[in-house]
Amino acid sequence: MSASDHTFAPIKEVFCSVQGEGPYVGTRQAFVRFSGCNLSCNYCDTDFANPGTCDYEQVEGSGSFEKSPNPVSTEELEAMLQPFEKLHSVSLTGGEPLLHANFIEKLNLSSPLYLESNMTLPEHARKLSGKVTYVSGDFKLPEAIRSICPETREAHVENTIECFRLLRKNSSRDCFCKIVINRDTKSETVNLAVEAIAAYVSCVILQPETPIGSEVRNTKFTQASVQNILKLQKNLLEMIDTRIIPQTHRMWGCL
Numbered sequence: 001m002s003a004s005d006h007t008f009a010p011i012k013e014v015f016c017s018v019q020g021e022g023p024y025v026g027t028r029q030a031f032v033r034f035s036g037c038n039l040s041c042n043y044c045d046t047d048f049a050n051p052g053t054c055d056y057e058q059v060e061g062s063g064s065f066e067k068s069p070n071p072v073s074t075e076e077l078e079a080m081l082q083p084f085e086k087l088h089s090v091s092l093t094g095g096e097p098l099l100h101a102n103f104i105e106k107l108n109l110s111s112p113l114y115l116e117s118n119m120t121l122p123e124h125a126r127k128l129s130g131k132v133t134y135v136s137g138d139f140k141l142p143e144a145i146r147s148i149c150p151e152t153r154e155a156h157v158e159n160t161i162e163c164f165r166l167l168r169k170n171s172s173r174d175c176f177c178k179i180v181i182n183r184d185t186k187s188e189t190v191n192l193a194v195e196a197i198a199a200y201v202s203c204v205i206l207q208p209e210t211p212i213g214s215e216v217r218n219t220k221f222t223q224a225s226v227q228n229i230l231k232l233q234k235n236l237l238e239m240i241d242t243r244i245i246p247q248t249h250r251m252w253g254c255l
């Protein structure tokens with residue numbers, strides 16, 4: 001096989017852990033974190049820069065990493081994931097995994113694929129409709145992507161709704177929506193977002209923002225009050241199963 005027969009992607013890390021967010025919290029997963037993102041969310045907790053090498057955990061759960069040159073081929077990634085046993089699914093995250101839809105399309109894995117996405121790239125999402133079994137779609141409210149111009153923000157919202165439609169729940173795929181909630185979150189934008197995608201998802205998760213950086217010392221600065229989050233949930237329960245679930249992996253320090 002020549003090099004041109006391979007498909008490659010820049011991957012930051014590959015490791016075994018448990019899902020820390022949403023309705024599948026606690027399920028055992030391999031995580032594949034792709035580099036690069038098309039957004040820059042205010043609250044993002046992840047370094048998704050493209051490193052020269054991919055860190056991969058040779059022994060599941062060991063927290064000890066080997067390095068492999070980037071970009072990684074589909075065959076190399078399949079080999080990295082081979083030792084991980086008893087997986088519920090393989091989480092494709094990032095950065096933004098939809099940027100690497102061509103690579104994901106070619107992956108040949110025995111575990112179901114769990115896509116963790118910002119849902120703003122419908123042309124890429126379309127390619128994965130028959131490929132992913134779980135879709136964890138994060139709806140980025142306009143407040144979360146303040147730094148971009150209003151026209152682009154509006155386009156992102158339209159694209160998000162289209163991604164949820166393309167990857168909606170069906171008899172062989174679950175699709176749910178997460179929304180990160182902080183002090184600036186407006187109930188009107190949450191309601192509009194959920195109204196637009198409620199028919200496509202099995203539930204909505206309100207995910208309180210976990211403080212990052214200097215905010216850790218002053219959580220009141222960014223966090224929404226308990227009362228406000230409960231109020232948001234009550235409104236949404238008129239429409240759809242709505243749960244409040246914080247990021248649990250951050251509580252016990254797993255990856």
Ligand SMILES: C[S@@+](CC[C@H](N)C(=O)[O-])C[C@H]1O[C@@H](n2cnc3c(N)ncnc32)[C@H](O)[C@@H]1O
Binds near residue numbers: 021044095138208212
């Ligand atoms: C790092 S993103 C990568 C996947 C994709 N780009 C996305 O945004 O869903 C994975 C998840 O982390 C969540 N997240 C990032 N920073 C967070 C924070 N400070 N508090 C709560 N959730 C956060 C995102 O909302 C998203 O659900």
Ligand SMILES: Nc1nc2[nH]cc(C(=O)O)c2c(=O)[nH]1
Binds near residue numbers: 020021116
């Ligand atoms: N344990 C764990 N659960 C997660 N769920 C979504 C994550 C992500 O960064 O996409 C993540 C993560 O980084 N770790």
Ligand code: SF4
Binds near residue numbers: 037044045096
């Ligand atoms: S879309 Fe995901 S990875 Fe990209 S900046 Fe937002 S939270 Fe971070």
Ligand SMILES: [Mg+2]
Binds near residue numbers: 045046
């Ligand atoms: Mg994370």
